[in-house]
Amino acid sequence: MPNVQAVVFDIGNVLIEWQPERFFDSVIGEDRRREMFATIDLHGMNDEVDRGGTFHEVIAATADRYPEWRDEVMIWHDRWIEMAAPEIPHSVRLLRALRAKGVPVFALTNFGIQTFAIAEPVYPFLSEFDRRYISGHMGVIKPETRIYQMVESDCGVPPEGLLFADDRIDNLRAAEARGWQTHLFEGPQGWADRLVAEGLLREGEAQ
Missing domain, CATH: 1.10.150 (DNA polymerase; domain 1)
Incomplete structure (x- = not known):
C-alpha cells in the first residue's frame, strides 16, 4: 500500500x-x-x-x-x-496522538451547518482538525462521489495517500472507488491497531 x-x-x-x-x-x-x-x-x-x-x-x-x-x-x-452523544474517548486520543506526531488529520462528515455549530462547544476536539469537510457547508453528502472529489481538490493529497475511517461501508466503497485507503470503523481499538500497522503511531501512542 x-x-x-x-x-x-x-x-x-x-x-x-x-x-x-x-x-x-x-x-x-x-x-x-x-x-x-x-x-x-x-x-x-x-x-x-x-x-x-x-x-x-x-x-x-x-x-x-x-x-x-x-x-x-x-x-x-x-x-x-x-x-449526538457521548464522545468516544479512545478515538479522540487517537486524533490527538496523530496530530502530535505531525500527521495531517482531516474530518469528512455528514453534518449540518447548525448542528455542527451546536456540537463544537460541547466537543472541543472538533476544532482540532487540520482540515474539516462538513457536508452541510459543501452541499453534498457521503457517499456521493462529488464530496470525495471536493476533498481531493482542496487538500492536495493524492487519493492513494488518504486513509479514511468511517462506520458505513457504502461511504468507504465510494472512497475506495476514488483510490483512497479505508478502514471500516467497528471500534476504536481496531482503528488504533490499523494506525499502528500503518506506522503512523507506536503502540504506546495508540492507547
Whole structure:
C-alpha cells in the first residue's frame, strides 16, 4: 500500500456516538419509537440537514407533515445534542496522538451547518482538525462521489495517500472507488491497531 499522507476521520460513530433510535427508546419507549421510525423517514430528514438545509426549518416542516407525531419529531431538534452523544474517548486520543506526531488529520462528515455549530462547544476536539469537510457547508453528502472529489481538490493529497475511517461501508466503497485507503470503523481499538500497522503511531501512542 502507498504511504499514508493524511488520516481522515468520519465523526458520527467514530468520534461521537450517533444512535437516534437508542435515544428515542429512552425518551418515548421502544414500541412507540419503532412506530415513529416506520412512519417517518427521520434519517432522510436528517440527510436534508446534512446537505445544508436549515436545521429548524427542516425538522419543523417534517413535524408539520406528521401532526400526530409533532412533539416527538421536535425532540430531534430540541434535544439533538443528547442524541449526538457521548464522545468516544479512545478515538479522540487517537486524533490527538496523530496530530502530535505531525500527521495531517482531516474530518469528512455528514453534518449540518447548525448542528455542527451546536456540537463544537460541547466537543472541543472538533476544532482540532487540520482540515474539516462538513457536508452541510459543501452541499453534498457521503457517499456521493462529488464530496470525495471536493476533498481531493482542496487538500492536495493524492487519493492513494488518504486513509479514511468511517462506520458505513457504502461511504468507504465510494472512497475506495476514488483510490483512497479505508478502514471500516467497528471500534476504536481496531482503528488504533490499523494506525499502528500503518506506522503512523507506536503502540504506546495508540492507547
